[in-house]
């Protein structure tokens with residue numbers, strides 16, 4: 649995995665074209681074949697929860713469907729970064745003007761996450777946690793989401809970590825863990841235009857292939873102002889591992 653490290657935080661890895669267009673289509677087909685009741689609509693996106701219900705005290709586990717296991721097992725085996733098989737997947741759907749506020753993933757998960765992107769490209773921003781000391785505490789949270797909103801921004805220690813951004817192209821896999829997981833907040837702006845000038849993986853992006861990829865434009869004559877214009881939805885699969893699993897599986 650070391651060859652996929654991008655940027656200056658060594659626990660951030662990005663693999664372009666992790667799945668093929670045919671695999672992307674198959675995943676999308678399965679996602680949109682799920683019953684409508686599987687979707688939970690939030691203010692700024694909608695999501696499907698697979699693998700069971702995550703509680704502070706652990707996972708009320710439900711088997712992942714085989715179409716998800718194919719991809720989660722591959723990530724588990726190839727990355728060698730999860731101590732056991734991935735057992736939980738959140739599928740988020742974002743419309744072009746939707747995003748996700750800067751947050752830290754909840755404490756129920758192992759501090760490693762793999763995010764597979766489908767559909768429209770987006771930029772994900774990482775900012776150092778405003779109060780590193782508060783990352784130990786568990787605050788109230790939305791158990792469906794299992795995300796933590798940042799505590800009030802009153803930095804106790806100046807962070808030596810710098811913000812950074814990543815360009816998440818369709819079919820790519822992003823993995824981040826440890827310091828990138830617990831020392832940073834990650835989020836996606838809820839705007840239709842995302843600038844990827846500063847993205848640490850911009851060379852993996854559209855610059856090599858400008859014009860052939862939809863939604864990407866280079867406004868600057870000499871490479872400045874690289875902008876993604878989001879015209880379609882983005883779907884992401886957030887794959888994680890909850891180590892504490894309740895014994896009684898939910899039967900479907």
Ligand SMILES: O=C(O)CCC(=O)C(=O)O
Nearest residue numbers: 738740753763795884886
């Ligand atoms: O959609 C994404 O890429 C990020 C999703 C995320 O951060 C989450 O579900 O916790």
Ligand SMILES: [Fe+2]
Nearest residue numbers: 752753795834
């Ligand atoms: Fe997250």
